[in-house]
Amino acid sequence: MVTTEDTDSVWTLSPRLCVLQQEEGESYGFHLRVETGRQGHIIRNVVSGGVGGRSGLQDGDRLLEVNNCYVDDVSHPEVARKIRLSGQQLCLLVLDGEQYEQAVSRGQDLQGLARAHKGEGRKPPRLCHITRDPASGFGINFMPVKGEQGCFSVSLVPGGAAEKATVCKGDRLVWMNGATVSGLTHSALSRMMKKCGDHITILVIDGESEKNYMQQRMPILPTMAVPHDLPHRARKLHLVSGPEGFGFLLRQEKVPSGRTFHVLRKMNTGSPAEQAGMQDGERLLEVNGESVESLTHEEIVDRVRLSGQQVSLTTITFQGLEFYTQLGLSPLLFIEDGADEREKESSVSAFAAEQSPQKEVGGLCKPRHCSLRKGPLGFGFNLGCFPQGPGTFVSQVAFGGPGQSAGLLDGDVVMEVNGQNVEEKHLEDVIMLVKEGGHFLSLQVMEKTGYNKLKQTETPRDVSDSEQEEDSYEISSL
Structure with a gap:
């Protein structure tokens, strides 16, 4: 006879390694989702007979690793990014959905499970x-x-x-x-x-x-x-806007080969761009972690402007881009952060302390982009709701927590959560979106008085100073 306790003691998890190999122009044949009320990165819509289906992926599987990298505690956009950068070969370590939910409910160490699956002695190339x-x-x-x-x-x-x-x-x-x-x-x-x-x-x-x-x-x-010892690395630059913006020009330029690039030019002396280490002629690869490869000049400008007072740009020199192109690799695989985490938190905290909630630019306060990583006590802020209808605001920011470090202020109106507009959503829906993001959270917020004035004017903010130049070149001051 086996007792309940005995059953628990022999209960085991069986992660599966799925190796996907796609042909040119072929998709991996599955969707990766986060779902309300469920934890983890969920495999859905596995195409029967497709690349994912042939590798053993099943609907409802939870993703533990991408190419040997543990991702259960990584934000959904970053996991999707890792998959996109993999090219035509992809290795996924997954766990059956039911086993995953049981493991979470029992407090199982999933990262330890992934390490055990590799066995002893495996080192990365x-x-x-x-x-x-x-x-x-x-x-x-x-x-x-x-x-x-x-x-x-x-x-x-x-x-x-x-x-x-x-x-x-x-x-x-x-x-x-x-x-x-x-x-x-x-x-x-x-x-x-x-x-x-x-x-x-x-x-x-x-x-x-x-x-x-x-x-x-x-x-x-x-x-x-x-x-x-790679001679070139992409760099992630973190900029906090000054009185005259970020202090650089974004140009769309065509090289003799006919290819078009988004190029960073003319950093103003003492500007946030210069202080972040931006160099004239660097190619822009990402804005706030989103690839700009398929974006137009206007779309990139919009994303920078809508970031508010802070923006993260991934850049690389022209020589660096050529280096990775010759190797057949994406330059986004190996990125250097322009500032270590403590320096970033320090600069963001200083910005939050120095800015005046009542300071206005062009008559209105601008939205601010705040990126948070969950600490031991959570994200370090509470949300409240407006009694007269939908909409949420920051009701309290914990001293010294991730929320304060990211620049959140009491009373800030929440406009976006992880890129999704929440201005017409109720409190419980916003809280659910926050939870779905896992250990990482991206918020777009705005000081309440400025937000109310913005809504009253019903006039769209100026999001582009772009102008046409010769040869269809475009340039914007940011």
Whole structure:
């Protein structure tokens, strides 16, 4: 006879690894959702016979990892972003929906479960950039592994360029300059090396970890890699608007190849843009974590303007963009934050303390964008509702909490939650949206007096100073 206690003790969870491989122009064949009253990132609408269905994805599965990265506590937009950046290969660790809900109700350590599924000894691959030394070259040789076609082991020159780039003796070569080596002969690999010039970028992994990946039939992808000595990295810049805005120009420019880019120009001396480290000629990749690749100039300007007093921009130099294009990788895979978390919280807190709730620009206060990460005691603010109808406001901000650090003020009217307009929603619906965001929260708020004046005027705010230039170039002062 098995008692209830015995049943609990043997109850186990069975996460599944799903490897998705899509062809050019093909979708992954599933939707990722967050749903009211349910926790986790939920797999829905799995297409029968599609890429996701063939990999073993099932409707209702909860997503635990994307390409070896634990995501259950990550915001939904960021998880979707990781999937989009994966390219044509994607590894998902999922848990059956019923098992997930049972695990959450029992307080199960889901991150520990994901680690246990990997087993001991699996380390991520390393993406290493090596610069040729004038005397000793790259300081690396690749030896065929006996009995394993297309498998190469690393041999190093002690103290050479490869060793300095964190390549280790005995590493296995997976990928070179954007090309996988599993189908190459040793002579073909040698010819490739001779054409590399003064730089080479390789993906390597230690032998034990490679065995672990192979046992689980899991591909080793650059999207899983830890970067080392990459010559170019995208940067995330955090700007807080000054009296004259952010202090830079956004231009849409066409290069001789015919491609069009959104380019950052003319940082004003002492402006928020200059203080954040923005450089003339950098390409704009994201606004507040949203890719601008498919956006028009006007749409980008709108997103910057509607961010209010704060905006996050992801940028990269032209040379950096060319570097990643040649490797066949997205520059958004490896981003440097322009300020560490403590510096960001300090600058945002100072901004919140210095600004006057009654200060107006052009007769009206502007909406503010506040990004929060949940702390041990929550987000650090309470919401209230208007008795005469829909709409919510910040009724109390806890001293020293994430809400205060992000710049929330007592009485602020909540306009958006995680990008969704809530001006006509009731309190319980707004609270549900806050909960659905998990550990991260994005709010657009506005001081109450300014908000009321804005609604009374019924005049749209000026969101674009764009003007047409020659060759259909566009430019906006931000």
